[in-house]
Amino acid sequence: MASGDEDDPIIEEIDVYLAKSLADKLYLFQYPVRPGAMTYGDVNHLSARIKPKQQRVELEIAINTMSPNYCNSKGEQIALNVDGTTYDETSTYSAKMMDKQSFSSIQATTNTSRYAAAVFRKGELHVTPLAGILQMRPSFSYLDKADNKTREREAANEGGDSSQDEAEEEAKAITVRFARPESEQARQRRMQSFEFLQRRQAEEPWVHLQHHSVKDGRSEHEKQYLFCQSGDGAENSDLVKTPKEYLAMLMPPLAEEKVVKAVGPSNVLSMAQLRTLPLGDQVKTLMKNVKVMPFANLMGLLASGTDQTSVLRCIQQVALLVQGNWVVKSDVLYPKNTCSAHSGVPAEVLCRGRDFVMWRFTLERSVMRKEITSIIKLPPEDVKEFLEHVAAPRVNRGWEFLLPTDVDFIRKHPDVAHRQNMLWLGIQSKLEKVFNFSKEDFVPKNSSQPDPVHISGDQRLRMAEERAKDTHTSLQKDLDARRAGSGIHVKQEPASDREDEPMDASSSHIPNGSVNGYPSASSPCLGTNGGSPANAPSPELQDFVRKTFRKHFVLTLNELKRLFNLHLASRPPGSSIFPSVSDHMLQDVALLCQCKQIMVPFPAQTKAAADEQKVFGLWDTGDDFDKHRRLLYDLFTKNYRIRRNMIQTKLSQEFGEASKAEVDRLLQECCSSHAGMWYLKGTIQS
Incomplete structure (x- = not known):
């Protein structure tokens, strides 16, 4: 230490004084949008005011309208937009020209305990703590006033009958409510809300100030308070702390620092906190706050790598599909009781x-x-809240849905879109009973919009029946000829006893071939009673079935329908070459493509659906291995599950010693394993 002191000798000692006269009144003003060389010291300050508790300051500073850089036409236009053509004492610009600008402050930091203003004089350093550091930025409140003037003029031009506002009738029911006692928890939430904090800030009155320039005599007088007065340092004494104690006072340990957390509303959740919740709660929280969202945006808010299928499963529990976008369900927003x-x-x-x-x-x-209010008979405030969740008001057009139709989602997920469409049909039937209306009352007439509209099930049925009458006879003849040519004999059932009655509702009869933007019940997707056999099996359909069985060898009817729907969904919109297809047509095509139905003896108590009990296997491919498959199919007509050693024994008895590779290939092509037993593909019972 001694050698260090010799290398760095003390040149001068300065006395430091703490001035307290302006300790709670001294502010540092910063102008971040103004170059340091261009100060406002010589500019005329018209007014100043402050809210001391909030440390909020507003200044009005004159603009030099005689400057060569000032555009008179722009200044006059701004004044005209703000004040209009009439001028009175409330006008912002009394000179009919923008001749002043406003500055509003924001706090640069909330903790100023480490900042002070220092003045050096006659070998003494006088330090005064700062009460606040404020950044003064231009305020454009005059633009808000101009916008309000524009809205008032538009409202006057509309003559009070604007569809944007849709003024309610003069006579309306008034609901009288009595406030319930407020709990302590509810009171704390209310006091932490943004609305409450804003109201408290607005309640603090402005204190008007008088500005004095730098060279003014009053300013010179106030500067003297930056120096320690005779009474300020009376209680000060010599520093008796050790160097270590003094260093600890200047730089306290980190453990002693108290981090002040920002106070926010209790119902606000950060993204970091959100991602600690289960996936279902994450989706529910996001939808409850956002109300309406495209699926792609939802995936973007969740953690990267989140499984899309899991998200689809969760979103359907808390939201419904409207125009291809997800809208939160009503019972999520308005819980019971x-x-x-x-x-x-x-x-x-x-x-x-x-x-x-x-x-x-x-x-x-x-x-x-x-129109909405007249049907659901709810107070206007509630109806407006419903609309504000998902729509925006448009002049002369009422309330328009917030987001464009998400065609990409509908194309990529036709199964989800179809399921949601079925849900909406169920909701529609309930609403018709509750509000006593007919859906046809709301079908747009002469609509120029390209959006699809609903077609009721009764309408589809009537159109299908009319079309089926004309084609049924010719179709039946064609099918009989195909079966006869292929050596396949199928017992003809009466039309009234068939499970899947043929129905055709092609897109030529239904606008856009969809309902609410989703594939309608009449689109060429397979269901339990799906499609229409209005046309004979096309070569393209036969080619699809043939290639599918060449790949999978064994398929249930349910799995074949699923693969066919996926094939349709993968095609570009409007490019489908398949007619409407029924279950019976699909079975007939499978039989035409060298396949046979395997009559698997499922137990009586099985829970499998009817389509899962219809199993088809590829019978003839022209390969020597066909005889192995036929033997396997024959075994499964005696039992719905078989052990591996039984299959190997049967193969050895019929075709000589069966190698392990042959058995493995046979099981891999046609079977699935569960609990030591082998089942035909798709027939494992849960």
Whole structure:
């Protein structure tokens, strides 16, 4: 230490004084959008005011309208937009020209304990703590005033009959409610809410100030308070701390530092906290806050690598598909035993009304609030809340759905879209009974919009029956000829006893061939009673079935339908060359493609669906291995599950010693294993 002191000798000692006269009144102003060389010291300050508790300051500074850099025409235009053509004492620009600008402050830091203003004079350093550091930025509140003027003029031009506002009738019911006692938990939540904090800040009155320039005599007088007065340092004494203690005072250990957490609303969850929740809760929380969202955006908010199938499963539990976008379900927003914050209406009634609004958006892009209110008979405040969740007001068009139709999602996930369409049909039937209306009342007439509309099941059935009458005879003859040519004999059932009655509802009869943007029940997708046999099996359909069985060898009818639907979904929109296809047509095509039905003896108590009990196997491929498959199929007509050693024994008896490779190939092509037993593909019972 001694050698260090000799190398760095003390040149001068300076006394440091703590001045307290301005300790709670001294602010440092920063102008981050202004170059340091261009100060506002010589500019005329018109007014100044402060809210001391919030440390919020506003200044009005004159603009030199005589400067060669000032554009008179722009200044006059801005004044005209803000104040209009009439001028009075409330006008912002009394000179009919923008001759001043406003500055508003924000706090640069909330903790100023480490900052001070220092003045050096006659070998003494006088330090005054800062009460706050404020950044003064230009305020553009005059633009808000100009916008309000524009809205007022537009409202006047509309003559008070704007569809954007859709003014309610003069006479309306008033619901009287009595405030319930507020719990302590509810009071704390209310006091932490953004609205409450904003209201408290607005309640603090402004204190008007008088500005004095740098060279003003009052400013020179106030500067003297930056120096320690005779009474300020009376209590000060010599520093008796050791070097270590003094260093600890200047730089306290990290453990002693207290981190002040920002106070936010109790219902706000950060993305980091959100991702600690289970996937279902993450999806529910996001949808409850956002209300309406495309599926791609939802995947972007979740953690990278999240399984898309799992997200689809979760989203369908808390949301419904509207125009290809996901909208949160009504019972998630309005849980049981709750009521409206506006009118006190029970949650059950709110859910029915909101479901009606969402259903209307599945039909068309825009709705009118008056029309909605007249049907669901709910207070205007609740109806407006329903609409604000998913729509935006448009002049002369009512309320328009917020997001464009997500065609990509519908094309990529036709099974989900079809399932959601079925849900909406069920909701529609309930709404028709509750509100006593007919869906045909809302079908857009002469609509120029390209959006698809709903076609009811009765309409599809009538169109299918009319078309089926004309084609049934010719189709039956064609099918009989094909069966006869292939050596296949199928017992003809009466049309009334068939499970899958042929029905055709091609896109030529239904607008856009879809319902609510989803594949309708009449689109060429297979279901339990799906499709239409209006046309004979096409070569393309036979080619698909033949290639599918060449790849899988054994398929249940249910699995064959699933693969066919996936094949249709993978094709570009509008490029499908397949007619509507029924279950019976698909079975007939399988029989035409060298396949046979395997009559598997499932147990009586099996829970398998009828389509899962219909099993087809590839019978003839022209390969020597066909005889091994036929033997396997014969074994499965005696039992629905078999052990491996039984299969190997039977093969050895019929074709000589069967190698392990042959048995492995046979089982791999046609079977699945579970609990030591082998089943034909798709027949394992859960």
